[in-house]
Amino acid sequence: MLEAFLALFADNDIFNPPTLLHYWDGLVTTVQLVFLALLIGLIIALPLGIMRASDNPWISRPIWLYTYAFRGTPLLVQLYLIYYGTAQISGIQESFLWEILADAFYPCLIAFVLNTAAYTTEIIRGAIKATPRGEIEAAKAYGMSWFLRLRRIVLPSAMRRGLPAYSNEVIFMLHASSIASVVTIVDLTGAARDIYARYYAPFDAFIFVACIYLCLTFVLIFTFRKLENKLMAHLRPLS
Amino acid sequence: MIDLHGYGPSIFGGAILTIEVALLSLLLALILGLLGALAKLSSNKLLKLIATLYTTIIRGVPDLVLMLLIFFGGQMMMNEVSDWLYETYDWDVFININEFVAGVITIGFIFGAYMAETFRGAFQSVDHGQIEAGHAYGMSRWHIFRRIMFPQMMRHALPGLSNNWMVLLKTTALVSVIGLADMVRLASEAAKAVHEPFTFLLPVAGVYLALTAISEWFLKRLEIKFNAGVLTGSAA
Numbered sequence: 001m002l003e004a005f006l007a008l009f010a011d012n013d014i015f016n017p018p019t020l021l022h023y024w025d026g027l028v029t030t031v032q033l034v035f036l037a038l039l040i041g042l043i044i045a046l047p048l049g050i051m052r053a054s055d056n057p058w059i060s061r062p063i064w065l066y067t068y069a070f071r072g073t074p075l076l077v078q079l080y081l082i083y084y085g086t087a088q089i090s091g092i093q094e095s096f097l098w099e100i101l102a103d104a105f106y107p108c109l110i111a112f113v114l115n116t117a118a119y120t121t122e123i124i125r126g127a128i129k130a131t132p133r134g135e136i137e138a139a140k141a142y143g144m145s146w147f148l149r150l151r152r153i154v155l156p157s158a159m160r161r162g163l164p165a166y167s168n169e170v171i172f173m174l175h176a177s178s179i180a181s182v183v184t185i186v187d188l189t190g191a192a193r194d195i196y197a198r199y200y201a202p203f204d205a206f207i208f209v210a211c212i213y214l215c216l217t218f219v220l221i222f223t224f225r226k227l228e229n230k231l232m233a234h235l236r237p238l239s
Numbered sequence: 240m241i242d243l244h245g246y247g248p249s250i251f252g253g254a255i256l257t258i259e260v261a262l263l264s265l266l267l268a269l270i271l272g273l274l275g276a277l278a279k280l281s282s283n284k285l286l287k288l289i290a291t292l293y294t295t296i297i298r299g300v301p302d303l304v305l306m307l308l309i310f311f312g313g314q315m316m317m318n319e320v321s322d323w324l325y326e327t328y329d330w331d332v333f334i335n336i337n338e339f340v341a342g343v344i345t346i347g348f349i350f351g352a353y354m355a356e357t358f359r360g361a362f363q364s365v366d367h368g369q370i371e372a373g374h375a376y377g378m379s380r381w382h383i384f385r386r387i388m389f390p391q392m393m394r395h396a397l398p399g400l401s402n403n404w405m406v407l408l409k410t411t412a413l414v415s416v417i418g419l420a421d422m423v424r425l426a427s428e429a430a431k432a433v434h435e436p437f438t439f440l441l442p443v444a445g446v447y448l449a450l451t452a453i454s455e456w457f458l459k460r461l462e463i464k465f466n467a468g469v470l471t472g473s474a475a
Contacts, residue, residue: 077440
């Protein structure tokens with residue numbers, strides 16, 4: 001079994017074990033980066049989305065400014081700003097923070113988190129705003145407090161409504177993460193660039209990595225479709 | 240006023256280049272999108288399959304990977320094509336896939352896939368009875384497309400098109416990665432040279448925000464134009 005596996009590599013110049021290992025490391029970095037960015041982004045976006053949906057302009061306007069700025073500029077510019085910008089803050093290179101920021105991974109993660117949080121905030125806001133008025137009135141009639149209303153009535157249905165848009169955002173984030181390779185991070189795209197440079201074989205290097213991204217995308221689409229079917233079961237037409 | 244250390248004019252030139260790349264790739268994307276949508280809706284199975292493969296694959300792969308593939312691979316392929324042309328037909332042609340061409344082709348190709356999906360949905364929302372009515376009046380297929388399908392389709396497609404355009408505009412920043420001297424590349428190089436990232440990158444971010452704001456205004460005009468025949472609640 002193993003010999004047959006090794007024989008497969010024997011007459012293959014590019015996809016030998018070290019190269020595949022390099023791709024594997026890249027895959028791990030990409031998955032880490034995307035997963036952490038989405039998780040932290042979602043945690044930040046939830047309170048921001050609730051604030052953004054507020055009727056009080058003093059609460060919703062500042063959040064609007066944040067989402068407008070981050071949704072209106074390219075992620076690459078945001079990444080450059082954070083990657084080069086943090087290094088220029090006076091005194092930061094002597095502080096303990098530099099231990100974290102000196103590695104390209106964390107500035108990149110910060111940029112991704114801020115970017116995805118801005119998009120997710122708007123998704124949550126849209127979902128909250130679409131709550132049927134009657135449900136809120138009913139909850140008020142039952143004497144529920146603002147927080148209880150939010151927890152029991154608004155958020156559970158808003159999350160269901162926001163899910164399709166959020167699944168798009170997840171896929172967008174996976175694709176956007178390829179930008180990490182620009183600031184020296186060896187993610188999947190970074191690995192492909194290394195291997196292109198080593199063997200001067202653009203088609204092998206990039207088409208292989210494109211296939212991996214394609215598979216990851218399909219897995220995400222499939223998972224979200226399952227989740228939607230489960231969460232939206234009460235809305236499905238009888239068949 | 241902010242001090243750009245003399246880099247101001249070159250970054251302004253980069254901004255013009257960014258707009259050029261964006262508009263040219265928009266044109267390509269619209270053409271590919273229309274063709275893709277028509278292929279998806281056609282009864283020809285092969286055309287349908289090609290269009291479906293195109294939209295699925297392009298939308299499943301990151302823009303940057305496609306751009307690197309077309310930039311690095313495109314020249315290699317073109318060299319082989321011109322070699323083959325020279326050997327078989329004795330034609331001496333040289334096609335240069337530079338950063339600009341690779342950038343425009345990639346972005347146009349990617350957004351063509353998104354546009355195809357938008358157009359497909361919009362075509363489907365045109366009432367079929369109206370097309371039949373067009374046939375009954377003896378209109379040719381091109382006539383039906385131009386007079387009945389297109390004006391009504393645009394009304395449904397416009398929100399999706401605006402969205403795609405906004406994303407496209409921001410995607411143009413990626414051409415700086417393959418070496419095109421657009422405003423992002425010039426600003427980041429200046430930032431590295433002078434060690435002042437905020438001075439150069441914040442104005443660039445501001446230009447993108449301004450372009451977005453201008454596009455929003457323009458697209459609102461278009462929306463009013465294409466919705467002219469529709470009565471809304473406020474008209475009463």
